[in-house]
Amino acid sequence: MPPSCDRGIDRAPSPEPDRHDLIVRLPEWRPREPAHRLVPALSVLGDGVAGFRFEMSVYSSGAWSPWLAGATVGRGSFPAAATRSDTLACEVDEFIASAPAERVRLILRVNPAAPDAPLAAPWFVSLSAWSPTAPPGQVPGSGVRLAVPPLSQMEEDAAIRNRICSPSSVAMVLAYYGAPIAVADLAREIFQPELDLYGVWPAAVRAAGRRGVAGYLLRFPDWSTAAWCLEQGMPIIASVRYGPGELTDAAIAETSGHLLVLTGYEGDDVLVNDPAAPRADAVARRYRLEELRRVWLARTGVGYVLFAPVRSGNRPSSAL
Known part of the structure; x- marks a missing residue:
């Protein structure tokens, strides 16, 4: 992870059952600066997950947004969930807050490939957050x-x-x-x-x-x-x-x-x-x-x- 973007690594909570799925409620997170756009990702080494989706709620303007769901990746018949509200919307793989998000709650919902060994392979979740700005000028380097x-x-x-x-x-x-x-x-x-x-x-x-x-x-x-x-x-x-x-x-x-x-x-x-x-x-x-x-x-x-x-x-x- 580039040092300018690294926020460290937190140990994830254990998965918990939710009807036919497993969910991981990740620790509440604060971006360095309030952010309009948020992109989560899951990396699993091996075939431990048949399908997954992210669900997100953000805190901005003094209130938490409703929980919204991102796109399902892989195989998974997950409960129906909203993808858009007045304060937060999901565009396939990117969550967009109408007012900059000060805090973020994120749930990983999983359809495990092997129910008797959920998320047994090494895995991690990442979240990148930002607000659109003009990037700084180029930095010279040796190549x-x-x-x-x-x-x-x-x-x-x-x-x-x-x-x-x-x-x-x-x-x-x-x-x-x-x-x-x-x-x-x-x-x-x-x-x-x-x-x-x-x-x-x-x-x-x-x-x-x-x-x-x-x-x-x-x-x-x-x-x-x-x-x-x-x-x-x-x-x-x-x-x-x-x-x-x-x-x-x-x-x-x-x-x-x-x-x-x-x-x-x-x-x-x-x-x-x-x-x-x-x-x-x-x-x-x-x-x-x-x-x-x-x-x-x-x-x-x-x-x-x-x-x-x-x-x-x-x-x-x-x-x-």
Whole structure:
């Protein structure tokens, strides 16, 4: 975790039964600054969870919001729950507060793969919170290059190739960590049929965990935070959005939402594996740092950070 974003690790409470599900009531959390946008994620190493969803309530303007539910990831027939109120709304994988949240309550609802051993595998929950602001200017550095194998989504089945930037990016990073998987296989696993989406962020983190690669979702506040991850040997799967002419030599001319892999930086350039390139030999690219800051950090700023965990026991924890 980048030091500028690290809030430490709290031990998670034990799961408790709730009808046919298990729930984990995570400790109440306060962001450094009141935040409008919140993105939770669950990372489980192995197949310990068949499905899950997050439920959230926030404290702002002197009152707690109603509890709202995020999208279900994987298999789970959970109780019906609201996704929108006057003070808080969930947009698939992101909770958005109308007034900045001063405190956060979070529940993890789980459909365990093995009811007799719920959440037995190592796992953690992360939560990234922020309010939209302009990111600081670039921070110079000596540079780094990570050897992430290139994969093109455009070489996949024509029926889905334009929709699988997230599975393609995750497959590249899994191959980097020595856990290669065919893009088509990963796309089938990540696909959320109820939403008709391949790009649900927590589903990507879950799929990586099933292959022994941990991960979390992070809203990157600035370029130096991203550079820190790259310097630690961790590629970043970045969520970008741009119009025509905003990203020079981009693999696609414009997009309302696209995932690509940051693999390093050199001087004023960011090294990228862009899965929207037409062929694998065209995936590795250089984008201008100033332009990438605009189309990534100044917009969503969200990235998947996947990493090879250091195993020091199997105790569950929540990193909030």
